[in-house]
Amino acid sequence: MSIEQYQNLIIGSGEAGKYLAWNLAKMGQKTAIVERSMIGGSCPNIACLPSKNVIFSAKAVSLANPSSGLGVMSGTLQVDMAGVARRKREMVEELVTIHLNNFKATGAELILGEARFTGSKTVQVELQSGDTRQLAGERVFLCVGSRASIPNVPGLAAARPMTHVEALNLERLPEHLVVLGGGYVGLEFAQAMRRFGSRVTILQRGPQLLDREDPDVSAALLELMHDEGIEVILKAELLSVAGRSGEEVRLKVRSASGEREIVASDILAAAGRTPNTDRLGVDQGGIELDARGYIRVNEKLQTSAVEVWAMGDCAGSPQFTHVGYDDFRVVLSQLTSGGRTTTGRLIPYCLFTDPELARVGMSEAEARSQKIAYRVARIPAARIGRMQTLSETRGFVKALIGENDRILGFAAFCAEASELMAGVQTAMLGNLPYTLLRDAVLTHPTASEGLTVLFTSGFANPVVSGAK
Structure with a gap:
């Protein structure tokens, strides 16, 4: 099988990857971008924009509720989860179309398949069609992202818990949702699902929600969750899980008050992220990972391999779309004789609770x-x-x-x-x-x-x- 040569080979069409592909292709450089599943990456498909779309639907429920005192509605309020999912799905479809048009307009070649290194700056791509291609780039850029982690708890993986991906596609309302993790994803979904009408319990391993925030911030969020009718268990250790998420699950939990069993209908795993580097064959490409599986990069986002860069979540950057976009700007700067680096960046954070x-x-x-x-x-x-x-x-x-x-x-x-x-x-x-x-x-x-x-x-x- 012959190896196809490109000036730029980009693995992953997430925020950094797609903007780099569009810009390099517009410069007249032969550029290919390989995407395993989601055109445009997680942000327009399963993360930032879809989640905020669903959160706004939950906000609408809270505003329309007669108890809000706004005087805009009376009578019985009903939530149509299928309608919530449909609105989100329509937005995603429109965004994907915009991305496809951008690839076509710029001339960047979009290849749908999964890439794995076979040598220095060379990958084999298992195409979605079932065929295989060998690709090589004078320069290679990795933007493969991350995925929700499933904690190593007896019975948890077998229970098939939801991640944010499945939660965003729900067309039913969970009767009782247990959220594993009191971080950004967990808190946003907990409040939204509670407002839609689910009973919600949050299990947080640490002594406070958002463990990196100041105590006054975490205390205010805890008060908010309580006022929304959400049960929060701090210093919670999940010991075991039995059953199947979506049907019935039994969670054995230890906290400061002792051990208890929680019977629920669904589990949402929101307890951290895992980089998507485990199936990339980085060793064949001479690319070093750190102890957590993230790609080692310097302040220019260069990896241990010559002419190979990594951007976004997989490079250990703060896990926000706006950081992924700035990673693109850092790398493009390196390619165009600029001096931009990641040193001293002022990174904003936002939790989209209400x-x-x-x-x-x-x-x-x-x-x-x-x-x-x-x-x-x-x-x-x-x-x-x-x-x-x-x-x-x-x-x-x-x-x-x-x-x-x-x-x-x-x-x-x-x-x-x-x-x-x-x-x-x-x-x-x-x-x-x-x-x-x-x-x-x-x-x-x-x-x-x-x-x-x-x-x-x-x-x-x-x-x-x-x-x-």
């Missing part, structure tokens, strides 16, 4: 660990006029300010937090003092106007010494 949690920069714990002195500006969300107009006054906004008046970190747990964060992040990127936002004339009544309130009247706390 209300949202948005954070960028340092947490208080991180500032203390680095012995950086800071002071905290903090206000309740109710101080922001926009929240009053929405009748969504839960939460708070806080910022960490350094000794030079620069913003070290920012966290917002409130409605429209994701949009509120962007202005602060811009100020941080520009190394601007917080006083610039304090003194700005911001539109009333918007969420961003809350920054004026925050930086004018939020300093009730003294400077905190990071050395403590």
